[in-house]
Amino acid sequence: MKKDLEINSxxxxxxxxxxxxxxxxxxxxxxEMLKDEKIKMLVPDVSLISLAExxxxxxxxxxxxxxxxxxxxxxxxxxxxxxxxxxxxLNIIKALTEGIREEFCSLGRSxxxxxxxxxxxxxxxxxxxxxxxAYRQTPPILxxxxxxxxxxxxxxxxxxxxxxxxxxxxxxxxxxxxxxxCLIIVPHGEGLKKIVDILGLELKK
Amino acid sequence: xxKVLIADDTAFMRMTLKxxxxxxxxxxxxEAEDGVQAIEKYxxxxxxxxxxxxTMPNLDGIAAIKEIVxxxxxxxxxxxxxxxxxxxxxxxxxxxxxxxxxxxxQPDRIxxxxxxxx
Numbered sequence: 380m381k382k383d384l385e386i387n388s389x390x391x392x393x394x395x396x397x398x399x400x401x402x403x404x405x406x407x408x409x410x411e412m413l414k415d416e417k418i419k420m421l422v423p424d425v426s427l428i429s430l431a432e433x434x435x436x437x438x439x440x441x442x443x444x445x446x447x448x449x450x451x452x453x454x455x456x457x458x459x460x461x462x463x464x465x466x467x468x469l470n471i472i473k474a475l476t477e478g479i480r481e482e483f484c485s486l487g488r489s490x491x492x493x494x495x496x497x498x499x500x501x502x503x504x505x506x507x508x509x510x511x512x513a514y515r516q517t518p519p520i521l522x523x524x525x526x527x528x529x530x531x532x533x534x535x536x537x538x539x540x541x542x543x544x545x546x547x548x549x550x551x552x553x554x555x556x557x558x559x560x561c562l563i564i565v566p567h568g569e570g571l572k573k574i575v576d577i578l579g580l581e582l583k584k
Numbered sequence: 585x586x587k588v589l590i591a592d593d594t595a596f597m598r599m600t601l602k603x604x605x606x607x608x609x610x611x612x613x614x615e616a617e618d619g620v621q622a623i624e625k626y627x628x629x630x631x632x633x634x635x636x637x638x639t640m641p642n643l644d645g646i647a648a649i650k651e652i653v654x655x656x657x658x659x660x661x662x663x664x665x666x667x668x669x670x671x672x673x674x675x676x677x678x679x680x681x682x683x684x685x686x687x688x689x690q691p692d693r694i695x696x697x698x699x700x701x702x
Contacts, residue, residue, distance in 0.1 A: 408666070411688045475596075489596035496594065496639065497687050500666030504686075513671035518593055518641045 391425045394547050397506060397574065398423030402549035402562050404505035405498040409551070412494065413474055416555050423549040429542055433530050436548055437462055437561065440527025444468075445483075447495020447521050448533050451503055453514035455566065455573035458537050459502065460530075461495040463560030465523065474556045483523055492521040502562060510574065537567070586702055587613040589631040591622035591648065592664070593640040597687075601635055601664070604691040610698070619643025623651050626659070633698055636681065638665040638672065646672075646679050653680030660701040664689070 399422070406418040426436075434440040445468035447461040463471075471494055472480050472487040480487045496519045503514040522529045534544075544565055552559040566574070588610050592598050602612045614629045616622040618640045626634065634652070638645040645663060652659045663676045668686035676684055683697045 408688050486596060486599070489594050493594040493596045497666040500639070500668075500687075504666075504668045507669040507671070513669050515644075515672075516639050516667065518639055 394425045394574075395423045397509065398425070398547040398549045398562075398564065400509065401502035401505045401564075402551065405501035405562060406551050408497050408501040409494065412497070413471075413553065413556055413558075416553050419552050419554075421550040423547055425545070425547050427543055427545045430534055430539070430544060433534075433544070433546070434526040436563075437526050437530075438464065440525060442526045443524070444526045444529060445491050445521065445523045446526075446529045446533070447492055447499070447519045448536075449496070449499055449519040450517045450537070450567075451499075451506075451514045452517070453503075453507075454510065454512045457567050457574075458533070458565040459499040459516070460533060460563040460565065461498050461519075461560065462526070462529075462563060463558065467558040467560055468523070470556050470558050474558075488521055488523070491523075492519055495519050495521065498562060502564075506574075537565070539565070539567075585609060585611045586633055586698070587611050587629070587631045588698070589614045589616065589622070589625055589629060589634045591616040591619070591625075591634060591640070591645065592637040593617050594637075597637070597664075601694070604694055605698075608691075608695050617641075619645060619648030619651075622648045626652050627655070632660065633701060634659065634661040635664045635694070636661050638663060638667050638676065646676055649676065649679040649681050662694075662697050662701075664694070 406420055410418050443465040444462055449459050451457050468491050472490045475490050507514050547564040548561050550561040588605055590598050590601050598615050605612055613631055614625045616625050620643045636645040649661050661681045662683045663681045664685045666687040673684045
């Protein structure tokens with residue numbers, strides 16, 4: 380574990396609240412897309428874990444998932460990963476195409492990419508409002524594969540070389556359309572410190 | 585009938601916008617998947633209205649708006665993006681966009697906006 384990644388309980392609370400408000404905003408967007416279906420959100424989980432353990436947070440390395448990945452660039456830099464089980468992704472495609480598509484065809488993949496884009500952007504909109512600073516987002520990339528393979532590729536693409544990463548995971552679920560998933564925020568380097576600093580708090584050295 | 589160019593990198597969003605527009609009497613004359621295509625298609629098709637996403641590969645929507653407005657100061661461009669941050673809205677309007685719609689949106693919001701520029 381790297382010393383500069385150490386985090387105290389106050390900072391964990393800040394990140395939890397950011398996860399809460401950010402995904403709260405994102406689930407409003409998702410709910411509007413799903414014709415106002417109620418979306419249940421869990422308390423955000425802030426963890427400092429080894430890269431190898433990350434797939435376990437989403438059901439294990441062999442779980443088939445759909446992931447939409449992008450990078451946020453602003454006062455702080457971090458990665459946004461919108462992840463859901465394959466079954467939930469298929470249910471979203473079915474719901475948003477009104478039953479016309481139920482597979483990962485090119486239109487189906489485009490649906491998931493756009494949902495991931497809107498959810499990630501909604502998170503950034505909330506963060507921008509809270510910190511009074513602007514964030515840009517790279518065009519999201521969609522991958523459908525086993526969780527371990529996808530996360531490994533994302534961490535390689537993101538050039539994450541640390542053994543451990545600090546991440547904020549917020550999970551949600553719906554009943555009518557049977558959809559569950561999560562948004563994972565992986566701060567990049569100084570990203571976390573800057574977010575906490577912007578909110579006027581000193582990060583423990 | 586107003587001719588519209590849709591610029592969005594997601595096929596699903598282009599299809600959704602096209603359905604909304606065509607149901608309301610607009611003619612979608614072209615679709616662009618990034619900012620570069622948006623500039624090229626604007627020159628080629630001379631649409632009366634453009635819907636423009638911001639986060640797109642190769643060239644983002646704000647850079648595309650600046651280039652289109654530079655060549656045609658009368659261009660009527662409405663931004664349609666999930667990035668609803670105040671600073672980005674101001675940047676897009678300063679670049680020459682006429683309106684800014686945050687995704688997800690209701691079909692009426694799109695039509696109400698476009699009607700203002702006919």
